[in-house]
Amino acid sequence: MKPIIAKRSERTPSVRWALASLSLSMLMPSLDTSIANAGLPTLAQAFTASFQSVQWIVLAYLLAITTLIVSVGRLGDIMGRRRLLLVGICLFTVASLLCGVAPTLWLLIAARAAQGLGAAIMMALTVALVGEIVPKEKTGSAMGLLGTMSAIGTTLGPSLGGLLIAGFGWRTIFLVNVPLGILNFLLAYRYLPVDRRGPKSDRRGSFDHVGTLLLALTLAAYALAMTIGRGSFGPLNMALLLAAVFGVGLFVLAEAKAASPLIPLAMFRNPVLSASLVMSTLVSTVMMATLVVGPFYLSRGLGLETALVGLVLSVGPLVAALTGVPAGRIVDRFGAQRMTIIGLVGIAIGSSVLSMMPTRFGIPGYIAPIVIITANYALFQAANNTAIMMDISPDQRGVISGMLSLSRNLGLITGASAMGAVFAIASATIDITTARPDAVATGLRITFAVAAILIVVAIAIAIGAYRHTLRNR
Template structure:
């Protein structure tokens, strides 16, 4: 479709529908956060109760994103993506008219299901809508839309709540959802029908085990406060036990949800690990940054909101250029450059604000987020370019899952590092110097995590170089497997 001149306009409109899908799903993540105080007042609920408006959405995406990606591979990605857009749009309507908090939370979980389908299949569709040499540019555009949705959420949510009330932050999705559905229905390539004998069966046991395992881990990481401490350890043990059962089930399944042989590919495993590490650090900027700006630099809420938006906006502006650079210079090289920029930014952020104040915070945050845009675009391109068509959905789901797990882990672990380094039980009452010290230590740890990711990227690049050096036209550098044409390239 992308290869012929007469089809280029259709390819552009197809990419527009994918971009809107990414924008909607990321907007759904960020726009609800700003409404939590208003929701608590509207429903007469406690803050831990209204937090489930955010948690329900996040848990649905995290637990289902790999499964819906695999389901798209089996049943057809176009029809499932159209269903996901409809579910997201209908659930947004239910959120907007919900009469009680618990109905709102249930509707948010349904909205998260739609978002999981949209996130997983949007990236998987790139290989079917653009030429291979333009994959990086398409990934950069999707990264821009994701960052734009994240940046736009808080400010748009604040304006809608002030002017129209809290229901408007959900109802705003209706016209966008309808437009996305119409574009996708008109321009996305039709699914190729397979004979029933060629269709793989869906792994229901593996799907259930993975969903329960991820739910237990996500709850352990996101339930905060001393009152939840007694359940966190059992949840983590449940997650570990569930992971063991899942691995056992996948080795015995005739058509597994996730082929474990895929993890023998060092490049894929490194890409997933790097994605989780990088997302952990990015969450630190969102968790720690507002406390530092408020307590240590003394900024008011409005100015804090503007400063926090600098990072996502920088990532949005860098997304498309990052994709073009990945196409021109190579995805592996841009992955290394992006991680190097993030490491430099994190190290600088641990030192510079103490001497230069607000400018010393904004400059390294910009470096971190631009480096993140370079990394994410290049990493997604490197993973998805040579994926076998019938594996694109599940691998796209795994990429999104690694990112979500990094965000969830980062909120808990990096928040704990910040609190520990600040030497206080209540960070909202901590002395400015203690908060500043906590921020410096948190981003020193973040710099170490990025350096670990950089070592993975360099190691993966060196292995790929040695493999291509020793490969011949007649032989493959490594043995073939049933799942991989050759390790490092999931063809």
């Protein structure tokens, strides 16, 4: 251990730059998860294509991340995380350039899939590398910073995309990644610690190809079931969902028999890890509701103009930017599991307040609960990520970081579909874009009442995991 600690202390002046690289590696993929949504109408006109066709610009990226993020995390554990992260940054940057110059829709979709693979590598390995560049007692602060970057990227994407398209054209929403990617690569190459080599025979023989293929197909089926059909859940969606369930069974059987499984099933006996992954999925589902429901409530329920809607929606990214790092420091001081519970309680309170807020309170009545939800989400993210990553063995950091990112991504996918459906049903209207203000307000209240219930479930899980930890000390 002494050489590692000495090396880390020698690199102390460079840790800040290493964290800057990891921050960019988290910001860029998160931003591109949502930035293309703003350009779909423009892209449909530019390529003279239907909405169903241009929707694949978003789906190709989302599917690539969802299906591959755990596998590339495991690959990083085998071949070296720094080395693979550099490959991911290069792939993401080159693919962004190809997206920006694509002459046809299908070339753009192919480039977006390649960009998604690069994004999966970056998202999976960024959290895993934290343990190699910061001391354990500072893990919470680093996780808070990365949580801030993730939240800012996801929530800022649509508004930034709209501004770039209005000012410079649709190609700039992809080309903006090129200078950022070059800067990120240079920082990562210069400041991230060099990978330690293991025996080549062990490294080559430890990748689970069958498990990787089964997991990718299962996750692809689930993601498609939740996203195609523009909110309607028809026979194709049901067939895909059943295929995903069947795929889970096959994957579990394959992993039980594999000599070196992609995801060792024994790790789920760790109650802290299992609880953290479930909580991450539930919380991400709720946070997606703010992105799905918020714009409709502000425009239809409160009657705000488009510019004012965008201004109000920017409160979330601003709060995330201001609270992420302080939240991480609080986690370092008071403990990860305790702060996980407090963050969840705060999200539940914010969701409950929003579910009871009368429309006569106007913009302040919407912003106040959103501030509570977002600030406590930052605390939860920092605490939950720290709780997972602090005590795992170094050779599993990549795959577990990938699983953590996957749980968040599955929550966002599920939230967009399920919470969107709850909102539409609660609003009692076929077309939400023409719904009456009172119907939209009712939809918002019921949606966030459901969100509060989901967070209460997460709180119960967090308390159970915390009690288990106390008993085993």
